[in-house]
Amino acid sequence: MSTLRVLLSAERIHARIQELAARIDQDFPSGPVYLVGILKGACFFLADLARAMKTPSRLEFIGISSYGRSKTTSGEVRLTKDLDVSIEGYDVIVVEDIVDSGITLSYLMQVLQQRKPKSLRIATLLDKPDRRQRSVKVDYVGFQIPDYFVVGYGLDFAEDYRNLRDVCILED
Numbered sequence: 742m743s744t745l746r747v748l749l750s751a752e753r754i755h756a757r758i759q760e761l762a763a764r765i766d767q768d769f770p771s772g773p774v775y776l777v778g779i780l781k782g783a784c785f786f787l788a789d790l791a792r793a794m795k796t797p798s799r800l801e802f803i804g805i806s807s808y809g810r811s812k813t814t815s816g817e818v819r820l821t822k823d824l825d826v827s828i829e830g831y832d833v834i835v836v837e838d839i840v841d842s843g844i845t846l847s848y849l850m851q852v853l854q855q856r857k858p859k860s861l862r863i864a865t866l867l868d869k870p871d872r873r874q875r876s877v878k879v880d881y882v883g884f885q886i887p888d889y890f891v892v893g894y895g896l897d898f899a900e901d902y903r904n905l906r907d908v909c910i911l912e913d
């Protein structure tokens with residue numbers, strides 16, 4: 742049977758998001774900033790980050806399916822849902838739940854860069870730097886964590902656990 746152990750409490754997550762939002766406000770004082778959430782894991786982080794920011798934001802979502810992790814590390818990534826708008830000439834922050842191998846984000850950054858945004862940055866709630874295979878420059882990191890499999894606050898295991906308030910380690 743699986744057990745859950747709290748790694749990051751909802752209170753710690755909330756406090757850290759306020760700090761990230763303050764940094765983004767400083768970096769982009771006028772806005773609007775497009776926050777591009779990667780479905781589905783980033784949904785709660787995106788919602789809380791946008792509400793903590795003072796800089797006006799616009800919300801977009803993008804869907805990605807990655808074959809790189811579960812099978813071989815082929816790095817094959819595919820867009821399953823595209824943006825609804827053009828981001829040309831806008832400041833854009835891609836909002837991700839967790840950066841692991843870096844394959845997903847390095848692919849997505851290439852795709853989005855071709856659309857000529859004014860600036861393109863990355864915000865991730867969690868970062869597992871030990872597992873990196875592709876280098877990605879992450880501008881706003883909530884927490885660096887060791888190589889645990891975590892769930893909650895948007896992160897799932899087979900679609901379960903996304904609605905947990907804390908980020909938890911899933912143990913067998």
Ligand code: 5GP
Nearest residue numbers: 839840841842843844845889890891896897
């Ligand atoms: P990357 O391309 O960086 O290897 O993959 C990032 C994606 O892998 C994340 O968006 C997430 O969907 C998934 N992932 C990586 N580590 C974890 C983890 O510890 N827990 C969960 N639930 N998903 C993870």
